Amino acid sequence: MSSGRGGRRTAEPSATRRWAALGVLLLPVLLVSVDNTVLAFALPQISLSLAPGATQVLWMVDIYPLVLAGLLVPMGAxxxxxxxxxxxxIGSVGFALVSVAAAFAPTGEALVAARAGLGVFGAMLMPSTLSLLRSIFTDRAQRRTAIAIWAAGFASGSALGPIVGGFLLAHFWWGSVFLMAVPVLVLFLVLAPFLLPESRDPDGHPLDPWSAVLVLVAMLALVFGIKTAAKGGALGLGLAALAVGLVVIVVFVRRQLRLAHPMIDVRLFATGAFSGAVLVNLLSVFSLIGFLFFVSQQLQLVHGYAPMDAGLALLPGVLAMIVAGLSVVPIVQRVRPVVVVCGALLASGAGYATIALGDGTVGVTTIMVSFALLAAGVGAAETVSNDLIVSAVPEARAGAASAISETAYEVGTVLGTAILGTILTNAYSDRVVLPDGLTAAQAATARDTLAGATQVATELPARNAEALLASAHHAFGSGVATTSLLGVVLSGVAVLLAARTLRHAR
Structure with missing residues (x-):
């Protein structure tokens, strides 16, 4: 295994030590991915405690993956x-400290700022975990299994977020969903020095600061533009931001082509297997996060589940994701990757179709089945795509390649919330019918979010409360049907892209 400067070789670690190292690396992987979605189930309690507006709620969810996505490539380099x-x-210590600050945030603004800080330190964690696997597992067959476990851990961590959040919220206040990071990272910091080897690029080329700035600016502009345009508000501003983001990407690519030692070898994207695998990662997580955004509210605010019970309702889907991610390893040795990935993406689309066919007003059993289909597809697709990405580059550049893979995850997370979440919020606001007798403040709160309508209903006479909740639930279900139909369409697009880009992958 490569280690130290100058590419020196050290003795290969034992099999037990390699798999133990994988177990340690899964700790920050699970933590960062759980943090992507754990907030979703805490949002109702946070809304009651901090009284944020709809836009602020979206930024609470979005700012973490946004900052994470913008910094992953520079941190990987x-x-x-x-x-x-x-x-x-470094990332573990910082993540733990900022998690404490998030847990005790006194205002919505403070929580948004803390979530941004978590994104900074989370970006230090993720690229190193996958790139270390490349150096620890030198055998391709073992590495594929290790990557399958890594991918299952990352993807299932996103689905475990609501379950972990539900358990904590059933026993503690909302800040506990952030404090859980502290014991996990303490355990990691105790074990990692004994089990993880140091690994770096033996050539040691310096980071180009302008490339790092360009990546961050491009991500911020693109996501801001998508969020603004999706809200249907200042459309001109949204389109202008999108244009700026695209221009900056062009500048970034041209700079990488001129540099002797680029931050990202953009020529990799000319390879169908690499670019296709990155797109699969992005669209898979887009589907997963978009689904979790509305299902957490539907289970709690429409079906009346407690946070813990709502989380447990998603457990079969989490198990399906893990099983599918691991089962695909022997399958892909016999079946072409394009067939496996397209089949997995079709399963994800079927999960959304199940919700769309119910016109959004579906029962808990239907939700469980649809999530299991979606999660199994995501787990299988991401295992194959990550193996293709990591295997496409030399070991010395594994960090940068891993960062590209994880950037696709985080962009998918941002887009899932920004697009599907915004469409759902707008559909709800347009379709909810408010009863007479509400104050201006109550009307604004009830029209803003389903959680707001639920809160206002507790302040009304029984007849008005019933009317408001019935209208709010119908409006929310109608919005869910619309977003689910979009999820079906996007799954179909993902299948077509995968069929074209991965057709020569082996």
């Missing part, structure tokens, strides 16, 4: 240069 294990240690 830094890890290649200065040491992947070292970057893991």
């Amino acid at each position: 830094l890890a290649d240069r200065y040491g992947r294990r070292r970057m893991l240690f």
